[in-house]
Amino acid sequence: MEKTIINPWKWQDQRSYVQAVEVKNVTGTLYCSGQAAVDADGKSSTADAKTQLLQAMENLETVISQAGYECKNIVRLTIYTTNAEELLPHFFEIFQPWVEKHGMKQALTFMEVKSLFETLKVELEATVVK
Template sequence: MKTNTINPWSWQDNFGYAQAVEVKHNNGTLYCSGQAAIDVEGAPVAGDMKEQIQLAFQNLHKVIEKAGYQTSNTVRVNFYTISIADFFAEYGEVIGWFHAQQCKPASTLVEVKALAYPGLLVEIEATIVG
């Protein structure tokens, strides 16, 4: 698989993502549903924004591994949150995950009125290529 990162500017480098990621010659694409702070029984887990981001990333990682893909091949990550201000206060968790997985995906952040369950603060969806 070959990827080409497209960044016409440099400001996004401070946020650890790319404006676009071109993928050539991949062997598969995994489109992950939004992952949130949900336990193994499917129940929401109470917690602050930092804890919910961490658990959502843990759940995303499990989905990616179960599918047989590598987290380093994550090319797109979208975030949905009920508070952009609270999300950015814990953005170090996002940067940390990007660095740990050695990926620099294209990304979008959207503030929404609510998520699937009351108490959820953030949901993370991703696209991974093989």
Template sequence: MKKSLVNPWKWQDQLGYAQAVEIPHGTHTLYCAGQAAMKADGTPLSSDMSGQIDLSFDNLETVLSKAGYSMKNVVRLNFYTTSIEQFFAAYGQVIERLRASDCVASSTLTEVNALAFPQLQVELEATAVR
């Protein structure tokens, strides 16, 4: 997959995302539902933000892998959280996960009142192309 990052500035580089990602001739697109800290049995993980971020990324990677994609194919990654303050306190691990998988996607971070279950604090929504 050929992709071009569109970054008119440099400040977003330290945050691990791109202002835009262009895919000139993508042949397949995968739209992933929001992935949260849900255990394999369908129950939410009651944990701190750090633990929920890890499991949310694990779940996203599982969905991507099952469809024949990886984090490197992700071109859009949206974050929904019930606390931007707590999310940014754990943001170092987000950056680590993105860098380890060579993922630079366009991204939006939104604080919401609630997610599907009261225990959930973060949800990741991705679009991948190959």
């Protein structure tokens, strides 16, 4: 697999994402359903957005790993939240170290939505390549 990062500007570098990722010679593509703060028994979290973001990231890592892929090869990530104002103060302190830990270079969309399933406040949807 060959990845090329397209960044016409530098400002996004401090926000832990890239403007575009071109991928060639892929041997597999994994399209992950939205991962949220749901425990192994299927119970949705009632915790705050920060705690839910941490759990959603752990769940996404689990799905990617179980499929035989690596987080470093996430090329597209969409983050949904029901309350951007609640999540943003914690977002970069949690998200940037996670991106750095995995050496990720992904296109990113951050979106506030009216609601998510049950009591969920954060959901992560990813595309991963091999």
